[in-house]
Amino acid sequence: MPAHAQTSGDGPQPGRLRDRVALVTGGASGIGASCARRLAAEGAVVVVADLDEDGATRVARQITAADGTALPRRIDVTDPDSVTHVVTEAATLRDGLQIAVNSAGINGPLSPLAELPPADFDTVMRVNLYGVFHAMRCQLPAMTATGGVIVNLASIAAHSGFRGHAAYAAAKQGVLALTRTAAREYAGHGIRVVSVSPGIVDTPMVTSLPPGATDGLLNAVPLRRTAQPAEVAALIAFLVSDDASYVTGSDHVVDGGYLAK
Numbered sequence: 001m002p003a004h005a006q007t008s009g010d011g012p013q014p015g016r017l018r019d020r021v022a023l024v025t026g027g028a029s030g031i032g033a034s035c036a037r038r039l040a041a042e043g044a045v046v047v048v049a050d051l052d053e054d055g056a057t058r059v060a061r062q063i064t065a066a067d068g069t070a071l072p073r074r075i076d077v078t079d080p081d082s083v084t085h086v087v088t089e090a091a092t093l094r095d096g097l098q099i100a101v102n103s104a105g106i107n108g109p110l111s112p113l114a115e116l117p118p119a120d121f122d123t124v125m126r127v128n129l130y131g132v133f134h135a136m137r138c139q140l141p142a143m144t145a146t147g148g149v150i151v152n153l154a155s156i157a158a159h160s161g162f163r164g165h166a167a168y169a170a171a172k173q174g175v176l177a178l179t180r181t182a183a184r185e186y187a188g189h190g191i192r193v194v195s196v197s198p199g200i201v202d203t204p205m206v207t208s209l210p211p212g213a214t215d216g217l218l219n220a221v222p223l224r225r226t227a228q229p230a231e232v233a234a235l236i237a238f239l240v241s242d243d244a245s246y247v248t249g250s251d252h253v254v255d256g257g258y259l260a261k
């Protein structure tokens with residue numbers, strides 16, 4: 001097998017996250033769903049939160065069927081009250097909220113910057129940047145008593161820009177800034193805050209793009225393939241575990257070598 005072929009790795013480390021309460025936004029699909037399954041397989045009690053309530057319920061059922069513990073919840077990360085409601089409930093479970101993965105996100109329409117309607121720019125900002133702000137604004141105080149870890153999903157778009165995705169790239173650069181700032185402000189409370197910047201991951205966000213939309217990007221990926229969501233979830237499981245106890249304020253690229261060019 002060539003070195004760059006997908007492998008299943010060592011898989012979940014059972015017990016590594018035993019009884020820790022984890023909230024995953026965007027947990028109904030793609031990277032969030034894979035993360036929810038992986039964290040549960042390592043022992044976490046996972047709140048699977050998404051705008052898509054049916055999808056969250058499906059993922060929570062899969063986790064329960066695999067002997068894990070999960071609760072599906074509807075959340076709209078653009079609505080501070082909705083976020084407060086879900087985070088407050090998660091904080092009452094077991095020893096309180098200790099892990100948050102902020103994965104909810106949207107692509108927005110494909111358009112050159114000068115043709116991008118301000119309303120579309122706003123929509124992408126509301127989910128991808130304000131959504132992370134609203135989430136962290138509730139998650140950080142919920143973790144100050146016990147400590148915890150927050151992982152925000154950024155993107156290689158934050159580093160390289162993406163043709164046709166100005167709002168997306170700008171929002172993700174904002175996520176990097178929010179992450180670094182929170183890491184500095186809350187390290188004294190035992191809270192680590194990191195971001196993950198995936199390359200092209202095989203999820204509905206990518207498969208819903210027009211045919212050929214990612215061809216140019218893929219040609220620039222040294223590993224010559226897209227990532228599977230589980231390969232991003234494996235990195236996130238490490239980052240939220242005690243194995244990453246000295247890791248905070250940093251961005252972690254998982255892009256098949258794209259940014260190394």
Ligand code: NAD
Nearest residue numbers: 026029030031051076077103104105153155200201203205
């Ligand atoms: P996805 O479309 O599979 O999942 C995104 C989830 O977010 C969906 O379940 C959707 O219902 C949910 N969501 C959207 N708006 C929401 C809202 N207002 N409130 C709550 N939930 C909402 O996408 P994915 O590929 O799994 O992406 C997850 C994260 O990773 C996103 O932040 C995305 O920007 C980022 N990312 C993805 C890729 C990729 O190639 N797939 C690459 C880099 C970064």
